[in-house]
Amino acid sequence: MLIFIENLFELRAGFVSLQCCAPSNVTDPETKISWTSDIDLFPKKGSCENISISVANNLTHNQARIFGTSSGNKWCYNLTTTTGRDYLIRGTFLHNSSPRTIPEIYFDVSLGATTITRVNSLVESLEVEGVFRATNDHVNFCLVKKEGNPYLSKLELRxxxxxxxxxxxxxxxxxxxxxxxxxxxxxxxRHPYDVNDRIWNLDAIQSENISNINTIVSLANATIPVQVLHTALTDSKRLMFYYDDLDEGINEYQIILYFLELNDSIRIGQRVFDIYVNGVKKHENFDILENDQNTNYREVVLNTSANGVLNVSLVKVLDGIEFGPICNAYEIYQKVDLVEGTLQQDGPFNLFISPDFLFSTTVEGV
Known part of the structure; x- marks a missing residue:
């Protein structure tokens, strides 16, 4: 099934924001994002399921659309893009699982022919997100059946x-x-503080938290919201961000660290630390203020390969340095090779076209 989504966007921001099975269109009062329901896209396709509050914790939308196998094995949302422009795409998958959910449901999520990840019903709430550069005037976000019926709660393109x-x-x-x-x-x-609507999640690490809402980013082109930069983690000796749930096998990763010095009294040379990734020193004697008194903000991009485990450590340099490391925010991305071409469709598929939110259905062979 190939679903064409046109004009499902805010004219000012160019956002596509689709809520599956929502009873009506709605604007979120906090994020100011206008969400469009897919209820008219699928008047006779799939089914809707309410998700328990515990699964949809902190979410304003708690429905999911279930795609039945009677309408095919692949379901692709066709989204309009501009060639050469970078986009963020995000799918939210909610599922009511229980010990009686046997066998488990799992399906692949792909961008065109490129598989992003596999969704498993054992994980009740999952956000799948990727950043890509458009090579055409459209892109397909697809659910590919493996076992059981795929499902989707929200789809976003930014x-x-x-x-x-x-x-x-x-x-x-x-x-x-x-x-x-x-x-x-x-x-x-997230939005409206982040104009790109990246979602900056809470910090789960127990360490010393510091904040300074009055700190100004000096002469720097910060690429993340100041609201994110106004808090940080610090430690007298070492900060460590450790993840052991990555995909198995050797994969490439991009790590972006964001630093804003929140202590206005600190001067050059008073907070210096080394940056390690999986025990390898990537940056020596790092100083946010490094030889430049005109800026208190820096970004560091690190590229590395890893096999299932990633350990990013910021370690204080011991030679008479007064303050330990600090970090305001970070992002970790796995690099995935884009596969040219499109997914092969099995048998007939339903084509949904949406000029001005009026949807019509045709059936075509492949």
């Missing part, structure tokens, strides 16, 4: 403004592994 995640290699898709607002324990940050 054109990225003034960001260059793919500067080093635009032939990759960057799958989001973590995006963390370090030191923040109050609530996640």
């Amino acid at each position: 054109p990225l403004k003034e960001l260059d995640y793919l500067k080093s290699d635009s032939s990759k898709l960057l799958k989001v592994i973590r995006r963390v607002d370090a030191g923040n324990t109050q609530g996640l940050i």
Whole structure:
């Protein structure tokens, strides 16, 4: 099944924001994002399921559309893009699982012919997100059946403004592994504070949190919201971000660390630390203020390979340095090779076209 989504966007931001099975269109009062229901796309296709509050914790939408096998084995949302522009795409998958859910449901999520990840019903709530550069005037976001009926709760497409995640290699898709607002324990940050609607998640690490809402980013072109930068983690000796749930096998990763010095009294040379990735020193004697008194903000991009485990450590340099490491935010992406071409469709598929939100259905062979 191939579903064409046109004009499902906010004219000002160019966002596509689709809520599956929502009773009506709605604007979120906090994020100011206008969400479009898919209820008219599928008047006779699939079914809707309410998700328990515990599964949909902290989410404003708790429905999912279930795609039955009677209408095919692949379901692709066709989204309009601009060639050469970078986009963020995000799917949210909610499922009511229980010990009686046997066998488990699993299906692949792909961008065109490129598999992003596999969704498993054992994980009740999952966000799948990637960054890519459009090579055409459209892109297909697909659910590919493996076992059981695939499901989807939300689909979002965001054109990225003034960001260059793919500067080093635009032939990759960057799958989001973590995006963390370090030191923040109050609530996640997204649009409208982040004009690109990246979701900055709460920090789960127990360490010393510091904040300074009055700190100004001096003469720097910060690429993340100041609301994210105004909190940080620090430690007298070492900060460590450790993840052991990555995909098995050797994979390439891009790590972006964001630093804003929140202590206005600190001067050059008072906070210096080394940056390690899986025990390998990637940056020696790092100083946010490094030889430049005009800026208190820096970003560091690190590329590495790993097999299932990633350990990013910031370690204080011992030679008379007064303050330990600090980190305000970080992102971890897995690099995925983009596969040219499109997924092969099995048998007939339903084509949904949506001019001005009026949907019609035709059936075509492949």
